[in-house]
Amino acid sequence: MTPPPVPAMPEAHVDDALLDPSLYFNRELSQLDFNFRVLAQARDESVPLLERLRFLCISCTNLDEFFEIRAATVRHAQDFAVPVAADGMSPATLLRRIHDRAAELVDAQYRCWSAELRPALFDAGVRVLGRESWNARQTRWLRSYFREEIMPVLSPLGLDPAHPFPKILNKSLNIIVVLKGKDAFGRSGHLAVVRAPRSLPRIIQLPKKVSGGEYDFVFLSSVLSEFVAEMFPGMQVKGAYQFRVTRNSELIVDEEEVENLALALRDELVGRGYLRAMRLEIAANCPKPIVRTLLENFELPANAVYRIHGAVNLNRIIQIYDQVDRPDLKYPPFVPRQLPDVDAIFERVAAGDVLLHHPFDAFTPVLELIRQAADDPNVLAIKQTLYRTAKDSAIIEHLVQAARNGKDVTAVVELRARFDEEANLDFADRLQEAGVQVVYGVVGYKTHAKMLLVVRREGRKLRRYVHLGTGNYHTGTARAYTDLGLVTADPAIGSDVHLIFQQLSGLAPAIRLERLLQSPFTLHAGVLARIEREAAHARAGRPGRIIAKMNALNEPQVVRALYAASQAGVQIDLIVRGACTLRPGVPGVSENIRVRSIVGRFLEHSRVYWFGNDDDPELFCTSADWLERNLLRRVETGFPILDPAIATRIREEALDNYLADNLNAWELQPDGSYLKIEPGDDETPHSAQAALLAKICA
Known part of the structure; x- marks a missing residue:
């Protein structure tokens, strides 16, 4: 055709x-509104209860990323007078609109949690217990847990001229403590900050013998707030307020000015967690002077603060989803449809194109194409783009094996895939160590295309087998995202993909493609x-x-x-x-x-x-x-x-x-x-x- x-x-x-x-609608506000539709799934009683919890957490995580990337981009546009988009809204106006709409979303999220999901979970036997509901036995166990498991890894910092405000990591849990009295050195205390290391679990499950319930949980923030006085003996704690700051996470590397993109990116990643602050979440009952102190420290305007009626890290309750073994509260499992004759993938594709509609069709044919290519003595070359993939990806193992088997293997790794930069750097190193030719794409252009090319000798001719997709080479997302993939041996498509790989790995001029755009x-x-x-x-x-x-x-x-x-x-x-x-x-x-x-x-x-x-x-x-x-x-x-x-x-x-x-x-x-x-x-x-x-x- x-x-x-x-x-x-x-x-x-x-x-x-x-x-x-x-x-024209504004893109950022439209993106924010998507999260209201996600949150609606959390409120839909026809959705299994733990899945509703998952949708709530997705809306929270999405909002975090929105501030890390989209709002940060708007702030950058304001600073550098970037021309406005087609909707004509100035960055300053847009930042105000973002605050108002995001505040509505935050309020809706916490109402969904406190008024709907938390009570429904409680009725279903999954209890998230607030400090006000702990009985004496639970309190004793949690105090012991705090002393033995939490306090040894904490380093509270009193704020005085010798101890300025500490660096606060992006999206980390922190407690600001108001103190009265003097410590052992006679120093008068006023404020201290307790930072919760990421090594600590944000959700703590109580033993059944202690709590009586099989699935009883408390937030780490509740435990810190309850027992924070134990870290300041001899002083009076007048108040303890949890807070969290969200920072810009968009890495900026001037690719034309660096000799080694991978090295420059590693340097940028070191400081990513401490870039410009974008949002402050603070306990709703925190006094205004403390809020002003935090805003001044983070150099944030007043419209960047969000007062929270609950845990500031609400998205952490997603841990409950994995810890609760209740199939009746989750979507029923499904087994993706398997492609017939997948054990002979080359013969199957040679007979006609194969369509894969994930997650309804299994990702197995893609994995098998790479695995069989790695071991097939007739395969001469494998070329693949990698934007995002699983941490323990079988694809990486197959490419490594192919290189060890003497195939010519090229991987175009996109180092700038947002939030996967470190993982991509790590597996790029592993591929290079195995003899894979790793290419980092084109300066100024992220390589987002999803392409896999296998060159195989069949008789006296070389034949190209190609997989092209709408989604990443990631087995996890292939089970959670809808995507389409085509596996084909069409000569014209194979030739086009070959030319694109040549363009990416070399310095080729503009190319004319027959089939692909x-x-x-x-x-x-x-x-x-x-x-x-x-x-x-x-x-x-x-x-x-x-x-x-x-x-x-x-x-x-x-x-x-x-x-x-x-x-x-x-x-x-x-x-x-x-x-x-x-x-x-x-x-x-x-x-x-x-x-x-x-x-x-x-x-x-x-x-x-x-x-x-x-x-x-x-x-x-x-x-x-x-x-x-x-x-x-x-x-x-x-x-x-x-x-x-x-x-x-x-x-x-x-x-x-x-x-x-x-x-x-x-x-x-x-x-x-x-x-x-x-x-x-x-x-x-x-x-x-x-x-x-x-x-x-x-």
């Missing part, structure tokens, strides 16, 4: 009306051209149709092209999990565009673009969202699905199925709010993810 021709896409004239900032060269233009093609069909009286699924959307030219296509009559459905800056349903502009977000058991992560093309449809799977960074500042791939049966399956499973969801779907409204979709009186309830799970279990 030959892809239909696509018109060239020069920089088109932009209708000035489509530049109106009111037509590639960022930062042809993917952006290819998307714009295909949107315009649909608009041209509609203007000519033919059907115009676009369906696309992705994680986020903010690229202004793509948004404008979609607006113009809508004005031409193209019917557009977008399935956007997270941030979306496009405003749907605006009369005369976007009334033909619908945007929905799916939030369910699995994290929606697959990216699919489908263009109707007047009944000759074209479908791409890709590693790229429609974000500026993915389309313009990263190495990404978009790969066409050439097998009609596989294209039909993707259309049905990953697009139509999700457009029919009326249980886990939220529709974006013209005012920026999201409305939960409910099945009508004459509609059958439908969950896209549940339908796919039922399909593999049938």
